Amino acid sequence: MSHPKLASIFNKDEQKVNWHDKALWFVRHKRDLSVHQVKGWETLRELGHNIKAHTLSNLDNYLVEFETNALKNGIQVHWAANAKEHNTIVHQILEEHGAKKVVKSKSMLTEECHLNPYLEDRGIEVIDTDLGERIVQLAKEPPSHIVLPAIHKNRHEVDKLFQEHLHTKPCDGDPQYLTQEARKHLREKFINADAAITGVNFAIAETGGFVVCTNEGNADMGTHLAPIHIACMGFEKLIPKQEHLGVFLRLLARSATGQPITTYSSHFKRPMNGNKMHIVIVDNGRAEQLGRPDFRKSLHCIRCGACMNTCPIYRRSGGHSYDATIPGPIGSILSPGKDLTKHSSLPFASTLCGSCSDVCPVKIDIHSQLYKWRQIITKETKQPFVKKKSMVFMGKLFSKPKQFERIGKIGRWALRSLPQSMINAKPNVWGKSRDLPKGPKQSFDEWYRNRMKKSQ
Amino acid sequence: MGSRTDILNKIKANKPDKLALPTIDPYIFNEDLDLVKEFTKKVEVVGGNVYPISSLDEVTLKINTLLPNTHSNFSTLENTTGFNTISMDVIKRPHELEDLDVLVLQSGLAVSENGSIWVEDSVLPMRILPFITKHLVFVIDERSIVPYMHQAYEKINDFNFGVFISGPSKTADIEQSLVIGAHGALSLSVFLLK
Structure with missing residues (x-):
């Protein structure tokens, strides 16, 4: 649709x-209050832009540098051309270790690849652990916002969902109580997980490490308890050096929620003794977007x-x-x-x-x-027939000033004089749930000409 | 290796001409703020509390008043054997720390602009500790506060795992109302050593 x-x-x-x-x-508004406190905010944005632009212009080399360093750090690196390959890789890693229960922290990439249904079809339980994501997962819906996944749900809907799935007591949508119950429910999932999947906010070529940001602590609860950590990233998440994190971590949370930084900015570089860490680098259409000069800057996005x-x-x-x-x-x-x-x-x-x-x-x-x-x-x-025809019509209309003036006059008269029922009649989509302004007697052109005359 | 070569070749073919990498001049952001005052303000903004102390001896006493009747306590500070109720030597899996009430950590780096505190695994017997504990207490020397993230990264060397922590865990995922205590610590206190 x-x-x-x-x-x-x-x-x-x-x-x-x-x-x-x-x-x-x-x-x-909170974002505004927060960024106005930062001296040199515009310089910071400029730096963010230029670091990303530079990275994209040397991306293949940086990816190789990242891979080399990550491997040195004991992280296993995988490459996926598309969603299907990404899902297959993740599934293979889980299968090798016999992992059946997976906790996942927020990753828009795994949403993009539809990883959850892929793993669920293969008998693996995947639990989204960000509260907002857990809410939409229980409701069997996709997130409606990348930072506030359940912003479209009100507290009463969450209350009902939790009663049904987590067997909570009716609480008139008390966020404190509902969050506490979610903490208990997800704590059990963290403790029993065989593997943890996270997204990646920034990957650093120079160090072969990566950073994951959360407010809830869910990425860390997952990754430090489970023996396997799989981090999935679109290749545009790369930045050249660790010092660049100074720029991006200052920009990210302030722009997102107005916080000066997220509660947790976790820097993963080497796996814990005996544990496994994997990184899946995904293309899935990004290389193509990189090849479109008008649109490649969209890959600067830090979500x-x-x-x-x-x-x-x-x-x-x-x-x-x-x-x-x-x-x-x-x-x-x-x-x-x-x-x-x-x-x-x-x-x-x-x-x-x-x-x-x-x-x-x-x-x-x-x-x-x-x-x-x-x-x-x-x-x-x-294009729809009406739109196509009306564009041609408007094009002709606007091309002749005399004609435009005449039709403008009629239009202004109509808006002044016709009954509301006619103005807001169905064919006029501009009158749908909206009152149109009264047509002025003068056009801008006329007003301007009069003004010039007076001033002479 | 999967599609490695394909992806890299495609990027090579599609990337724009090389653009310059900008240099960061942290001086541009400098406001000459009172670091302790700004840090304290920001810790409070993000939901934590700051307590000035004049000696490390005050730490355990103060914790006992702030967080009385806790059962499971662990501190990495020296001379806190009386405070610790668990020993890391006997903990085999991070999961066994599930009931930890209070964790006390020392950090050598904090950032005034956002109230965050850096912890890395050289001072962490187990990575899960600062996340799984109910209450997190940091002990920081005033002189380890830097103004901005730029200066913080100048001070960070090699690590296996490290994290900036700013306040207790939180969420606003239910109707945008802020709830302190999501999956990580329910409270965060900073003892600031003069």
Whole structure:
């Protein structure tokens, strides 16, 4: 289904939409308060951007450097061209060790590869251990936000889910109680796990190590208890040197939630004695995106979610309306590169206001890329008849100033004089759930000409 | 090796012309802040507490007042044999630490801009310790606080595992309401040695 169709489903519950909108705007506000305290924030963003741009321009060499150092550290390195190969590799590692119970901390990559169903089909229990991810896992839904996976659920829905699955007592959605119960439930899973899977926030070529950031401590509870740690990363997670972490860890949490840093920034370099550590480096369409000059900067993304929190469309349409692993503005420039037809409506889910680009910690020109995808999509995918015809019509209209002026006059008169029932009639989609402004007597052109006359 | 060569070749073919790697000049960010004051403020912002102390002898006494009636305690500080109720020598699996109430660790590096404290496995008998304990106590010398992450990384050398910890574990995944105590420590206290 297209974004507008899915968004209209989300929009049926107006109260919920309003809550969702405000909750995310609040997170955006916390981000503002936090970054305004940092002297040189813009320099920091610039550094983040340029370090990522440099890394991509030398990526093959850095990946080899990373691999060499990781191997030296006793980490086993695997390469996966696509989701299927990634899943096969992870499954093979688990099978070799007879691992049946797996705890997983947040990894958008494993969502992208649909790892959970793949492993579950092969008799392996996979438990998502981030609270938000556990909530959506119990609800059999995908995350709707990359940092706040269950932001689309209210406390009463969580209460009900937990009663059903964790046998909690009804608590009127008390977050304290529900979190405590989740802690108990997941503690047992951590203790009994055979293997832990994590994502990777940053991998460092120079050291062969990698960093995983969480607030809950779930990645560490998993990896330091289970004898096997599998870390899955898209290859764009690489940075050249350890000192660059100083830039990215300062940017990440402030942009994501307004915290000065996540509670835990865990640096893994060598496995514990007797334990195994694996890294799976995944392409899955990224190399192709790297080859698109207009869109390669999308690979700078550090997955903070700031563009979602600020986006007027995302806040009012919900993450699920994007029907993509990464929703929101950044998802809308990543997804068309993977499947242009399936995701053809996403670059249009934007007002092109540019707020996403303004908050992006690594200065991705998200709104420009959205615009560029629109050009490609309009040419390469089938457009609805009405849209196609009306674009041709509007094109002709705007090309002749005299004609434009005349139609503008009629339009302004119509908005002033026609009854509401006609203005908001069905064929006018601009009048859907919205009152249109009264048409002004003057056009801008007329106003400007008068003003010039007066000043002469 | 799987698709290693294919992936690397594809990247080589698709990558842009080489761009310069910028150098980080930490001086740009410098605000000349009072490091102790800023660190204390940030630890409190992230949900922890800071207690100034003037000697290491105060540590156990203070813990007993702050966290009375705990059963399972472990400290890596010297001369805390009376405090420790468990010995790492007999712990075979990290899982056996599940009921640990209080862990006391010393760290030589803390960051004022975000209240985080660096711990690496050279001071950790087991990696799971700072995560599995219910209450986490850090003992830090005031002089080990650096202003920003940039200075912190200048001080970090080789390690097998290391972590910046900023406050107790937390989550806001249920309707954005903050709950302290997710999977890791339920509380974090910092004893700041003058």
